[in-house]
Structure formats: structure tokens, C-alpha cells
Amino acid sequence: MNHWGVGMIALPLAFGLVAYLSGRRMAGLLAVASPLATAAMLLGLGRQVIQQGPWRYAVGGWGSPLGIELHADGLAMVMLIATTVVASAVALYAPGYFRAAAHSKSDETSTSFWPLFFLLWASLNALFLSADVFNLYVTLELLTLASVGLIALAGTTEAITAALRYLIVGLLGSLLYLMGVSLLYGAFGVLDLATLGERLAADPSGQMAAAMMVAGLLIKAALFPLHFWLPPAHANAPAPVSALLSALVVKGAFYMVVRLWLEVFPTATLSPGGKLLGLLGAGAIVWGSIQAFRAERLKLLVAYSTVAQLGYLFLMFPLASLAEGQRMALAGAVCIAVSHALPRRPSFWRPARFRTRQGTTVSTG
Amino acid sequence: MNTAMIYSLVAVALFGIGLFGALVLAHLVRKVLALNVMGTGVFMLLVAMAHPSRTQSAPEETLPDPVPHALVLTGIVVAVSATALALALICRLHAATGRTTFPEDRGEPSAGEECSRPEPDRERSG
Numbered sequence: 001m002n003h004w005g006v007g008m009i010a011l012p013l014a015f016g017l018v019a020y021l022s023g024r025r026m027a028g029l030l031a032v033a034s035p036l037a038t039a040a041m042l043l044g045l046g047r048q049v050i051q052q053g054p055w056r057y058a059v060g061g062w063g064s065p066l067g068i069e070l071h072a073d074g075l076a077m078v079m080l081i082a083t084t085v086v087a088s089a090v091a092l093y094a095p096g097y098f099r100a101a102a103h104s105k106s107d108e109t110s111t112s113f114w115p116l117f118f119l120l121w122a123s124l125n126a127l128f129l130s131a132d133v134f135n136l137y138v139t140l141e142l143l144t145l146a147s148v149g150l151i152a153l154a155g156t157t158e159a160i161t162a163a164l165r166y167l168i169v170g171l172l173g174s175l176l177y178l179m180g181v182s183l184l185y186g187a188f189g190v191l192d193l194a195t196l197g198e199r200l201a202a203d204p205s206g207q208m209a210a211a212m213m214v215a216g217l218l219i220k221a222a223l224f225p226l227h228f229w230l231p232p233a234h235a236n237a238p239a240p241v242s243a244l245l246s247a248l249v250v251k252g253a254f255y256m257v258v259r260l261w262l263e264v265f266p267t268a269t270l271s272p273g274g275k276l277l278g279l280l281g282a283g284a285i286v287w288g289s290i291q292a293f294r295a296e297r298l299k300l301l302v303a304y305s306t307v308a309q310l311g312y313l314f315l316m317f318p319l320a321s322l323a324e325g326q327r328m329a330l331a332g333a334v335c336i337a338v339s340h341a342l343p344r345r346p347s348f349w350r351p352a353r354f355r356t357r358q359g360t361t362v363s364t365g
Numbered sequence: 366m367n368t369a370m371i372y373s374l375v376a377v378a379l380f381g382i383g384l385f386g387a388l389v390l391a392h393l394v395r396k397v398l399a400l401n402v403m404g405t406g407v408f409m410l411l412v413a414m415a416h417p418s419r420t421q422s423a424p425e426e427t428l429p430d431p432v433p434h435a436l437v438l439t440g441i442v443v444a445v446s447a448t449a450l451a452l453a454l455i456c457r458l459h460a461a462t463g464r465t466t467f468p469e470d471r472g473e474p475s476a477g478e479e480c481s482r483p484e485p486d487r488e489r490s491g
Contacts, residue, residue: 066432134436141443145450152454157461164454165467168396171447172387175403178440179380182407185433186373186414 004045005057005070008080008125011037016118024111031095034118035088038125042084049077056131064132064192071131071193075334079128079255082338086247087121094240101238112153113240120146120244127252132191133181133213133264136256137174140220144170147249150241151233162232169219169229173253176216183209184264193263202268210265214273217260220253223277223314224284227307231291234303242299246306251337254313261317262330270317278318284311309340372413379406391470393455397448404444408437 015034018026049055054073063069072080094117098110123142130136144167152163181191187205190196200206222230230250234242261270288308295301316333379402386399413419415433459465 066435134439138439138443141447145447148450148454152457157458160454160458160461161467164393164451164458167447167451167454168387168393168400171400171451172384172403174443175380175383175400175407178404178407179410181436182410182414182433185436186410186419191432 002048002055002057004041004048005055005072005129006059007041008038008045009070009122009129011041012118012122012125016115016122019114019118024114027098027110027114028095030114030118031091034091034121035084038084038121039088042080045072045080046077049073064190064195068135069131069192070129072129075255075258075330076128078334078338079251080125082251083121083124083128083248086243087117087124090240090243091117097238097240113150113238116146116149116153117240117244120150120249124248124252128255131193133184133193133196133260134191136259137178137181140177140252140256141174143249143252144174144220147245150244151237153238153241154236156236158232159236162229162236166229166233169226173216173219176219177213178216180209180211180213180216183212193259197263200264200266200269202266206265207269210260210269210273213260214257214277217253217257218277218280221250221257221314222307222310223280224287224307224311225280227284227288227310230307231300231303234306235297235299239299242303246303247340250306250310254310254337258316258330258333261320274317274320277314281311281314281317284308284314286311306340309336312336313340367418369413369416369418372416373410376406376409376413379403379409381406391466393458393465393467394452397451397455400451401444401448404440408440411437411440 012034015030015037019030045055049072054071057070058064059068059070061067094113095110098113120143123139123146127136127139127143130139148163148167148170151166152160183205184196185191187203187209188196188199190199219226234245237245261274285308288304288306288311292301292304292308295304313333313336316330319332320330383399383401383403383406387396387403390396390399411433415430417427417429455465464471
């Protein structure tokens with residue numbers, strides 16, 4: 001069967017719809033059923049990719065450029081596996097979290113959590129399976145909207161401010177990215193990643209598009225110095241949401257930069273930019289670590305450590321400009337991305353447990 | 366200078382105006398409006414990319430390229446949804462605090478430093 005990838009996008013959406021219609025009644029059932037079902041789809045897709053090579057699928061039978069195509073290769077599969085593992089763990093953890101927090105928070109947080117969570121999961125899967133630059137934009141926007149809703153769940157003033165800040169800054173980044181997409185389409189007439197890679201030459205329109213798209217995505221990926229929205233958003237969101245944001249959402253934007261870097265733009269356009277990204281990544285490591293030392297709340301400490309880890313990811317780009325280093329640089333970055341995603345869940349859960357017992361997360365040490 | 370070129374220049378000007386507004390203006394609703402102006406700039410550029418005068422054959426006879434039109438429609442849908450969400454959040458913020466600016470735009474401690482102070486007493490009693 002050829003539709004595993006479609007199932008990976010459609011299933012979480014279907015679960016989200018069920019969650020929205022049924023309120024909190026079916027939360028426990030969904031929490032167990034969704035990881036199993038999505039993992040089944042993932043296994044099917046993985047087997048197909050291993051046996052038959054990269055999977056390409058035209059949604060609705062319409063091929064590009066007018067239709068949307070889905071594409072699964074090795075990089076997409078790794079990100080999908082990380083997404084499924086982290087999202088499944090969050091789905092299994094969340095009911096217990098909301099039950100424990102129910103006496104201090106309003107009940108609506110749990111009801112609104114599940115539809116938004118499944119929308120986030122579906123848009124992440126769609127992002128990693130996208131094959132053209134415009135579909136990447138749409139799924140990135142879906143991701144942002146779902147994340148904003150999830151951050152604002154707690155209902156406190158700080159949470160709403162953090163969510164609003166992320167939304168406005170995120171929209172700015174998306175519009176920069178979309179401007180780059182328009183320039184690419186105007187200059188080269190295609191949106192498909194592979195075809196763009198063939199057609200692109202090192203000319204000014206390509207350079208301008210590259211600059212705008214990467215700049216927009218850097219805002220979303222919270223690379224220093226554009227990381228300012230990240231610590232308050234992660235610190236003020238509920239623990240399952242912080243885990244999702246830190247582990248997956250910023251990796252979505254990073255994945256897009258990787259795709260653009262490796263598949264679309266020629267190396268001549270990118271090498272000076274690669275050095276700049278490496279410099280900013282180094283700055284992120286240093287600044288994030290300093291701020292993490294200074295932080296007085298546990299969740300804020302973890303948020304700043306995320307900023308630092310994202311800096312490591314962006315060190316890949318100057319290395320990728322070297323011809324022989326590219327494969328290793330990519331492998332290294334993906335390893336860091338995945339290994340950062342997986343422990344992020346517990347590192348937000350410990351402060352949550354700490355808080356519900358003691359009433360505050362200010363560290364006394 | 367043909368029609369597509371005029372549209373493109375206006376589009377870029379709109380984009381720049383919107384970008385300036387989104388960064389500089391303090392009032393949140395004005396920021397959202399500036400982001401919408403930016404979006405209009407991008408959509409206008411896409412429409413200019415679709416203009417038949419950009420193809421080499423006789424411009425009066427060819428039809429506009431449909432792909433950018435589809436992109437613009439999708440973009441408008443996304444922009445409207447995001448604007449609605451932003452305005453809803455601004456309303457919530459205003460109802461809770463009576464303010465319509467970010468703390469850092471008011472001169473108060475920026476977001477990260479504000480959160481590093483201990484939380485107020487309502488958390489401790491929970």
C-alpha cells in the first residue's frame with residue numbers, strides 16, 4: 001500500500017477532530033490509541049522507504065506544480081521517528097499531568113490541549129513530508145498556530161504575552177520566508193525542491209531569496225540573537241507543551257533550513273552565509289549557557305539550555321560548505337537534533353513534578 | 366516599465382513599510398496591522414509574478430499563470446487565521462491587564478529577565 005505517509009498526516013488530524021468533538025471524555029483513549037496508530041503508519045512508511053527507496057506521492061493524484069507532492073527520504077524518516085517518539089511520550093504523559101494540576105489550574109486547559117496537540121503532531125508530520133517550498137510554508141504556519149494555542153493554555157498573563165510574542169515574531173519570520181518563495185517562483189518558475197535545486201544558478205534573485213528565507217526561518221528556529229521569544233514561551237507553557245516546543249517545533253524550522261541549504265541553493269551562494277550561521281550558533285552556545293547559569297526558575301534554565309543546543313545544530317552549516325564534510329556535518333546535526341529531542345520530555349517533567357509538590361519552581365541552590 | 370514591474374515595486378514598498386511598522390510600533394494591534402501590510406506586499410508580488418506580460422509570447426493573448434493565484438489564496442487564508450488568533454490573544458491580554466503593549470516596549474524588564482524573578486505569591490498558595 002502506498003499511502004502510509006498520508007496516514008501519518010491524516011491520522012493525527014482525525015484524532016484531533018475526535019478530541020475536539022468529544023471534549024475530555026475520550027482523552028485517555030486517544031492518549032493510548034494515537035501513539036499506536038501513528039507508530040503503525042510510521043513502520044509501514046519506514047519499511048517502504050527502506051525497501052523501495054525514497055517515497056514520492058502526489059496528493060489527490062495531481063502532480064506538481066499545481067498539486068502537492070509528499071516526499072519521504074532518510075532525513076524525513078529520522079525526523080518523523082523522533083516526532084513520533086516524543087509526541088507519543090507526551091500523549092501518554094499528559095493525562096496524568098492535567099489530572100495532577102487540575103486542582104490549581106482551570107479545567108479548560110485539558111479540553112483545549114488535545115485538539116491542539118494533535119494538530120501540532122499532524123502539521124509536524126506534514127512538514128517533514130513536504131516536497132516543495134510552499135507546502136513547507138503552509139505546514140510551518142500550521143505548526144506556529146498550534147504552538148501558539150498550546151503556549152497560551154495556562155491562561156496566565158505571562159503565558160498569553162509569551163504566546164502573543166511568539167505569534168507576532170513567528171508571523172514576521174513566515175512572511176520573510178514567503179517573500180523568498182515568491183522571488184524564487186518569479187525567477188525560476190517552480191516550487192518543487194528537487195527541481196529548484198537543478199535550476200538554480202548563483203544569481204542575485206537566488207541570493208536574495210536565500211537570504212530572506214533563511215532569515216525568516218532563523219526567527220522560527222530561535223537562533224541567537226533571534227531567540228528572545230523562546231525562554232518565556234517555554235517557561236510559561238504547561239510541561240507537556242514545553243516538551244513538544246523544545247523538542248520538535250524549533251527543529252521543524254531547522255529542518256527547513258537544512259533542506260533549503262542542501263537541496264535548493266548552490267554552494268556558491270551559501271558559503272558566506274554558512275560562516276555567519278556558524279558564528280551565530282557559537283554565540284547561541286555561549287549566551288544560552290550563560291543565561292542558563294543565571295536563571296532562577298528550573299523551566300527557564302531548561303529553556304536557555306535549548307537555546308544553547310540549537311546553537312550546536314547551526315554549527316553544521318559552515319561545515320556543510322566543505323565538499324567532503326557535508327555528509328558528516330548533516331549526520332552530526334541530525335544526531336544532535338534527535339538526541340536533544342528525546343531527553344527534553346523528562347527535563348520539563350521534573351520541574352512540573354517539583355512544582356506541584358512544592359508550589360513553586362524557584363531553585364534555592 | 367510594464368504593469369508587472371509596477372506591481373512588483375509597489376509590493377516591495379508595501380513589504381518594507383509593513384516590516385518597519387511591525388518592528389517599530391509598540392501598540393499590539395498596530396503590529397498586527399503592519400504584519401498584514403507585509404502580507405499584502407508578498408501577495409502582490411505573487412500576483413505580479415503571474416502577470417501575462419512576464420511571458421515572452423504576446424502578452425495580450427496569454428492568460429495569467431494560475432499557480433501564484435493559488436499561492437495567494439492559501440496565503441490569505443493563513444494570514445486571516447493568524448490575524449484572528451493574534452487579535453483574540455490581544456483581547457485576552459487587554460482584559461487581563463488593561464495593557465496593549467509588550468513589557469519590553471514599555472521599558473520594563475525584558476521577557477527572559479522577567480521570568481527569572483521568583484513567581485508571585487498566587488503560585489505558592491496553589
